[in-house]
Amino acid sequence: xxxxxxxxxxxxxxxxxxxxxxxxxxxxxxxxxxxxxxxxSSKSTVFHHFPAKxxxxxxxxxxxxxxxxxxLLRALAAGGTPVERLxxxxxxxxxxxxxxxxxxxxxxxxxxxxxxxxxxxxxxxxADATLRRLIGGASDLLRxxxxxxxxxxxxxxxxxxxxxxxxxxxxxxGDFGAxxxxxPLFAPAEVRRRKDAIKSILHHGLLAPTAPRKGS
Amino acid sequence: xxxxxxxxxxxxxxxxxxxxxxxxxxxxxxxxxxxxxxxxSSKSTVFHHFPAKxxxxxxxxxxxxxxxxxxLLRALAAGGTPVERLxxxxxxxxxxxxxxxxxxxxxxxxxxxxxxxxxxxxxxxxADATLRRLIGGASDLLRxxxxxxxxxxxxxxxxxxxxxxxxxxxxxxGDFGAxxxxxPLFAPAEVRRRKDAIKSILHHGLLAPTAPRKGS
DNA sequence: TTGACGACCGACCGATCGGTCGGTAGATCC
DNA sequence: GGATCTACCGACCGATCGGTCGGTCGTCAA
Numbered sequence: 001x002x003x004x005x006x007x008x009x010x011x012x013x014x015x016x017x018x019x020x021x022x023x024x025x026x027x028x029x030x031x032x033x034x035x036x037x038x039x040x041s042s043k044s045t046v047f048h049h050f051p052a053k054x055x056x057x058x059x060x061x062x063x064x065x066x067x068x069x070x071x072l073l074r075a076l077a078a079g080g081t082p083v084e085r086l087x088x089x090x091x092x093x094x095x096x097x098x099x100x101x102x103x104x105x106x107x108x109x110x111x112x113x114x115x116x117x118x119x120x121x122x123x124x125x126x127a128d129a130t131l132r133r134l135i136g137g138a139s140d141l142l143r144x145x146x147x148x149x150x151x152x153x154x155x156x157x158x159x160x161x162x163x164x165x166x167x168x169x170x171x172x173x174g175d176f177g178a179x180x181x182x183x184p185l186f187a188p189a190e191v192r193r194r195k196d197a198i199k200s201i202l203h204h205g206l207l208a209p210t211a212p213r214k215g216s
Numbered sequence: 217x218x219x220x221x222x223x224x225x226x227x228x229x230x231x232x233x234x235x236x237x238x239x240x241x242x243x244x245x246x247x248x249x250x251x252x253x254x255x256x257s258s259k260s261t262v263f264h265h266f267p268a269k270x271x272x273x274x275x276x277x278x279x280x281x282x283x284x285x286x287x288l289l290r291a292l293a294a295g296g297t298p299v300e301r302l303x304x305x306x307x308x309x310x311x312x313x314x315x316x317x318x319x320x321x322x323x324x325x326x327x328x329x330x331x332x333x334x335x336x337x338x339x340x341x342x343a344d345a346t347l348r349r350l351i352g353g354a355s356d357l358l359r360x361x362x363x364x365x366x367x368x369x370x371x372x373x374x375x376x377x378x379x380x381x382x383x384x385x386x387x388x389x390g391d392f393g394a395x396x397x398x399x400p401l402f403a404p405a406e407v408r409r410r411k412d413a414i415k416s417i418l419h420h421g422l423l424a425p426t427a428p429r430k431g432s
Numbered sequence: 433t434t435g436a437c438g439a440c441c442g443a444c445c446g447a448t449c450g451g452t453c454g455g456t457a458g459a460t461c462c
Numbered sequence: 463g464g465a466t467c468t469a470c471c472g473a474c475c476g477a478t479c480g481g482t483c484g485g486t487c488g489t490c491a492a
Contacts (some may be wrong), residue, residue, distance in 0.1 A: 010469080025329070028245035032450060042471050043451085049469090053450065083423065105328060108385075111392050112321060113241070135396065151422055157397045158386075158413035159422065165385035169324075170377045176327050180351065181373045197374035205421035206367055206375065207299065226439080248480060258441050259481085265439090269480065 011049050013039050019060045023102035027057050027113050058123030061110045064103050065130040071096045072134065082145030089141065090167065090198050097171040098191030104171035135160060166198050227265050229255050235276045239318035243273055243329050274339035277326045280319050281346040287312045288350065298361030305357065306383065306414050313387040314407030320387035351376060382414050 017038040021030040032053055036043040050056040075092035076085055097104045142159055145151035170177060170185070171194075177185050184190065233254040237246040248269055252259040266272040291308035292301055313320045358375055361367035386393060386401070387410075393401050400406065 026242045026244060026325075028242060029329075031448075033448085041469095044453090044472080045470050047451065048471095086422075108324070109242075109328065112325065112388065112390060113245075131392075152416075152420060152425070154416060154422070155409060155413055158409060159417075160396060161386045161389065161393060162382050162413060162417055164389075165381035165383075166378050167381075169381035169385040170374075172328065173377065173380075174328060176347075177377060180376060193371060193374060197371055197378060200368075200370060201375075201378055201417065202422040204368060204423075206302075206370070206418040207420075209368070247478075249478085257439095260442075260483090261440050263481065264441095 010039075010041070010045075014046055014049055014056070015060055015063060018056050019064070019102050019106060022057060022060060023106040023109065026109050027053075055121060055123055057110070058121050058127060060106065062123050062127040062130065064100075064107060065127050065134065067100075068093070068096060068103070069130055069134055072137065076137070076141070082141060082148060082150045085141055086145060086151075086202070087199055089138065090163075090202070091195055093167050094191060094195045094198065097167060098186055098188075098194065101171070101186050104168045105174065108168055108172045138163070166201070167194075170194055226255075226257070226261075230257075230262055230265055230272070231276055231279060234272050235280070235318050235322060238273060238276060239322040239325065242325055243269075248272075271337055271339055273326070274337050274343060276322065278339050278343040278346065280316075280323060281343050281350065283316075284309070284312060284319070285346055285350055288353065292353070292357070298357060298364055298366045301357055302361060302367075302418070303415055305354065306379075306418070307411055309383050310407060310411045310414065313383060314402055314404075314410065317387070317402050320384045321390065324384055324388045354379070382417070383410075386410060 014035065018030070018035050021035055021038065024030075032046055033043045035056075036046045039046070046056070050059065071092045072089060075088040078088065079085070080088070138160055139156055142151065142156050146153050146156075173180075173185065181190060230251065234246070234251050237251055237254065240246075248262055249259045251272075252262045255262070262272070266275065287308045288305060291304040294304065295301070296304070354376055355372055358367065358370075358372050362369050362372075389396075389401070397406060
């Protein structure tokens with residue numbers, strides 16, 4: 001029991017350290033010895049828990065995707081109109097990314113990196129399946145909303161990309177985003193503002209409600 | 217003359233190769249010898265043109281930012297209402313990112329990476345100044361549009377983040393985005409669709425024009 | 433003709449990379 | 463009281479990393 005607890009927490013501590021480091025400097029920018037140092041163990045111990053660096057990275061990504069999927073399923077379970085569900089989808093994703101600073105950045109990075117690292121790894125294929133379910137669910141939501149007349153008819157993949165870009169990019173934008181905002185990205189008030197900003201654009205667009213005459 | 221032409225093109229060829237490689241695998245993921253190999257010269261030659269890897273990377277970023285600034289200034293120069301200028305701003309940025317596949321990804325990556333690499337380098341400070349001018353110009357455009365009543369009053373930094381996320385993220389999303397779309401991100405028809413998708417959301421939001429009754 | 437110069441290169445440097453190996457300490461099972 | 467298993471570690475491996483150094487070659491001015 002005690003041994004198992006130590007085991008689990010050691011593995012999780014490695015995943016935590018790796019997530020933070022990979023998010024900050026990317027796959028190639030982080031050494032296994034550095035991860036071990038943060039965890040407080042030796043490099044050999046890290047290799048004892050994960051067979052290779054690539055597997056460790058894949059495990060980190062997989063954990064994040066599962067967490068996001070759980071949050072989104074929870075948000076959609078309550079039902080409601082497509083618009084209500086879309087709003088809750090945005091709220092849940094924004095809240096989660098706002099609560100876990102490393103998530104957005106690591107996700108975006110892994111999006112870039114696994115282009116060539118096409119997954120022969122089991123962990124990668126599992127993460128890929130989760131990701132596919134995630135975007136499938138969001139696609140269905142959009143499709144249903146458009147079919148029911150609640151949402152404007154639009155190109156669904158492009159709309160999805162817009163949704164992802166608005167939420168994930170923002171929380172991955174680091175110092176640049178913080179400087180733009182003038183305050184930390186992950187401050188609770190700013191996370192709330194992000195949710196409002198996204199939903200406001202989705203609901204109303206950027207133009208003023210009554211078309212104003214130009215020039216005045 | 218001939219010598220100078222050779223010189224210039226050699227430097228540019230290094231920048232081109234470095235841009236493609238850095239975009240694909242990130243700063244830490246690319247070796248100087250690899251860049252040299254792509255260029256067709258030796259590593260020493262690369263170091264002859266750029267004093268260090270960090271400077272080469274900064275020079276690549278700076279070149280991209282200058283190109284973007286030129287395109288956006290060109291787009292805004294024609295004048296018009298704030299909405300017209302915003303549309304042209306989106307068009308110009310989308311066209312440029314769609315024409316240069318490495319740009320968006322490298323830009324997003326460098327956004328992540330220079331958090332700690334805070335620039336003591338001259339190239340980095342130059343790029344930073346260009347970036348600041350870029351977002352300053354966009355901020356002014358939004359502010360003017362809101363003041364004139366043409367645009368809905370909104371949080372400007374968050375709106376800026378949304379604009380960036382919608383355009384840059386999309387063209388940086390690589391294989392994931394291509395699979396989502398079902399066709400290459402950079403195909404001319406798809407770039408056109410991206411412009412329409414962005415402007416459609418900015419103009420109208422995602423909701424249907426007349427609020428429909430739910431359930432039917 | 434010579435001397436300075438810029439472009440370029442091969443060979444080399446110490447450090448670090450991902451990963452392996454042999455072994456130790458402690459708990460568990462029979 | 464062995465035998466086994468798991469967590470963990472230090473020492474080590476070949477390869478590659480960013481970067482340096484000494485030198486060659488062609489061009490051009492004096």
